[in-house]
Amino acid sequence: MAQKLNTAIIQANLKWEDPQENRSLFSKEIKALSEDVDLIILPEMFTTGFSMNAERLAEQTDGLSLQWMREMAKLKDAAVTGSLIITENDNYYNRLFFVFPDGTYKIYDKRHTFTLANEHKTYTAGKERLVLEYKGWKICPLVCYDLRFPVFSRNTEDYDLLIYVANWPKKRVFAWDVLLKARAIENMSYCIGVNRTGKDGNKAEYNGHTSVYDGLGQNMTELDREEPFVKEISLDKKQLEETRSHFKFLQDRDEFSLK
Template structure:
């Protein structure tokens, strides 16, 4: 029996610091893609608040409520959501991607690579662990935005058995081609499906281009968003991934004894 899952990305304009408005946008998008049979939905990075740096501590207080609502919706709709939110732990704020699977938090990933160019490291604490988690739609590896520039992380996720790479992001202009190229590269080099959700619209001085993507293990773009609010979906067929891996045997042909530990 073929294993398949309909995956989706919900792309919207995050209103800076407006948790309730962003929550309603996300919930509406999730419901719409569920009507199209999507069972896996990826939301953007920091989707409840955006990077309202000076208010993140207060905005993180809303995250438990947001998660409870997501837990209820995923249980009702039999689905999995992945998206990042501000998380407050022991006085520190993390950019944390939560995997919510049928009413429970199946896993959480705290962003490892903080984008120092934009000052993330001044306001957020970095995580210290990668995440591959088994869910009702398959084994998910999770990364966030700037992580895309670090292929070592994605190879680790692949070697630990990820089947789908989920990437919430807030990736702004003018680096559209970096976004598109890096996502396709992570899919091709690891022979995995990729579901990536970017935000769109303007937040402060930043202009976000959207272009959320669903990509096959061959690097084929199965669905792509434009620059405005939208939802996109595509069917991920795991048998196609297995077949492709048997044709191009990258995993069997690896030479880890030569690579060694990178400095």
């Protein structure tokens, strides 16, 4: 069990619908990371941007982008996570992969498709939440619009880290900032949101604000970072456990189940 989880967050200006260029961009950033990194977090649809052109861009599960994620995980001996456009059984999914250093992986299909952009008309919504274990940490990875739905992320399994990978636009970044902090506070968990920068092919503008919050909602990163950047930050499980032991807020949570 690792008391510290050394996490790398990569906020990038994604190249619109250009998987090869984006993989090349992230390869350079990942190769430059320290040897101590345990977990590397990339944005939502990190090879394409938030595109509805799934018929042209979708990959099979064992396509080039997952192969690349496995190569990066092996290279750095670290887990790598982010979402891709995937086709399976005649459906398209906005699918998050959590790839372990040994090349095995877990998947999560985005539950809340973004109806404002008609994502629901292209992508099939997932049904199951994923909580996985990695180096003694319980981690719940989610995708972008999921951030607006606190019931789905409610910490009923005592997870330690909540992750949101996103393409969250500048015009609503205030909600991104507030909700990430709220999810950390209400779940007494580390909460990481990794967003992108730049403009996409639909002229939507993104200004990042990638952030890491501790279990009391304190921001552990610089606020309002609007340009591409890479940051390594260490999460401390002992500190989280001490916070939970002292305040005990999770013991008073309501009991319910999702149906």
